[in-house]
Amino acid sequence: MFDNLFNKNKEESEKVEEKEDLQQEKKGFFGRLKEGLEKTRKGITDKVDDIIKHYHKIDEELFEELEEVLIMADIGFETTETIIENVKDKVKERKLTEATDVKDVLKEELKERLEDVEGDSKLNIEPSPSIILVVGVNGVGKTTTIGKLAYKFKNNGKKVLIAAGDTFRAAAIEQLNEWTNRSNVDLISHKEGSDPAAVIFDGVQAAKARKTDILICDTAGRLHNKKNLMNELNKIVRIVNREYPDATKEILLVVDATTGQNAVMQAKVFKEACNVTGIALTKLDGTAKGGVIFAVQSELNVPIKLVGVGEGINDLQEFDRDNFVNAIFPD
Numbered sequence: 001m002f003d004n005l006f007n008k009n010k011e012e013s014e015k016v017e018e019k020e021d022l023q024q025e026k027k028g029f030f031g032r033l034k035e036g037l038e039k040t041r042k043g044i045t046d047k048v049d050d051i052i053k054h055y056h057k058i059d060e061e062l063f064e065e066l067e068e069v070l071i072m073a074d075i076g077f078e079t080t081e082t083i084i085e086n087v088k089d090k091v092k093e094r095k096l097t098e099a100t101d102v103k104d105v106l107k108e109e110l111k112e113r114l115e116d117v118e119g120d121s122k123l124n125i126e127p128s129p130s131i132i133l134v135v136g137v138n139g140v141g142k143t144t145t146i147g148k149l150a151y152k153f154k155n156n157g158k159k160v161l162i163a164a165g166d167t168f169r170a171a172a173i174e175q176l177n178e179w180t181n182r183s184n185v186d187l188i189s190h191k192e193g194s195d196p197a198a199v200i201f202d203g204v205q206a207a208k209a210r211k212t213d214i215l216i217c218d219t220a221g222r223l224h225n226k227k228n229l230m231n232e233l234n235k236i237v238r239i240v241n242r243e244y245p246d247a248t249k250e251i252l253l254v255v256d257a258t259t260g261q262n263a264v265m266q267a268k269v270f271k272e273a274c275n276v277t278g279i280a281l282t283k284l285d286g287t288a289k290g291g292v293i294f295a296v297q298s299e300l301n302v303p304i305k306l307v308g309v310g311e312g313i314n315d316l317q318e319f320d321r322d323n324f325v326n327a328i329f330p331d
């Protein structure tokens, strides 16, 4: 009887999830992005609008106040300075005098800043087979990101396999298991406490044998000891390079936007530990400081590839700099 009740509840909650997914589809990706960036929009655009209203004409004080808004939004000190200097230059060059003109120049400059990075903003998954190593500290949204990616790839007709390399927490393996059930993809896992590199090794062998298009590997993200973290990640990267030399590779670092400047620090440690090729910035919906995206990308010189703007399946989006800035500064 309890089994029946459990199954009924499960079915009902799956129906609710499906309904939510459908509602999200209807809103469209840009609508979801805009909604997810609402707090950041209020933290930047509303304040910029207030400044513009107050000043009417462009002067030095206006720039000082703009600078303050950008720093408060966690864009980072250095990046903010560069943005303000460039906006000033453009204003001078174009002989602009009205405060209202500054907004468009700022928008243009923010888009340029996001473009100013080496590498493509698309995930390296072509040609197949490909392997995505997902790295980042605990709690930043790694498991959720892997689950959402697997679901998307599967829906796009790809053959996907997940390797549960975070063997330090049984809950992480269990959570991945739930996502794989939901997306109907296979999971390679060992028991809690086993060697993460052995799981990744098995994952690669299974991916080859099953002719998988994309293998996504979770990794453990304990940051308390940088040397251990480096050794562990290096070992995994070595195994992947040795066992799967021809696979297209992506090392995706997941960082939590709500941790602000801490996200930048974390990202730097991981970049030292392994050759990070892309960043997924999660939980942008939970912060007014979404400006951290500028700091992360410019201080690391690694492209942002994915942004998380909510917990729903469609809330993990491919990063598009124009859409991103337009969602913060709607016309």
Ligand SMILES: Nc1nc2c(ncn2[C@@H]2O[C@H](COP(=O)(O)OP(=O)(O)OP(=O)(O)O)[C@@H](O)[C@H]2O)c(=O)[nH]1
Binding pocket: 136, 137, 138, 139, 140, 141, 142, 143, 144, 145, 166, 172, 175, 221, 282, 283, 284, 285, 286, 307, 308, 309, 310, 311, 315
């Ligand atoms: N609001 C919001 N929540 C998110 C987003 N991405 C992930 N989360 C939530 O963040 C929490 C942590 O996510 P996990 O995927 O468990 O994080 P993890 O990095 O795998 O953490 P460990 O399993 O502890 O290593 C979960 O409750 C997720 O639903 C996002 O973009 N927006």
